[in-house]
Amino acid sequence: MPNFGTINYLMEAKKQARKIGVDVEYSKNKNKKLDVFKNDKKVGSIGARNYSDFIQHKDPNRRKLYKLRHEKYRNIKNTNSYFADKILW
DSSP: OOOTTSHHHHHHHHHHHHHTTOEEEEOSSTTEEEEEEETTEEEEEEEETTSOOHHHHOOHHHHHHHHHHTTTTTTSTTSHHHHHHHHHO
8 A cells, every 4th residue: 555655656647647647736825636638738636635536545445435426527527526526546
């Protein structure tokens, strides 16, 4: 389980981001984990630093609950919710 802030965490996030055609870097926003970039332009910030995500905990039940809780917005392309769902969960 990669902890936030490690190279393994960033590598896993980048792997997931490539699948949807974006790139990620650690966020400059102190409250967020990652900044999302498309064509070298920042398009969003995802992941609250105070909470874990599926990359960190690998708990399928927590993943299921997250997806249910965010069902309304997570499928709207190019939104922070979409990026968080596809990259972190």
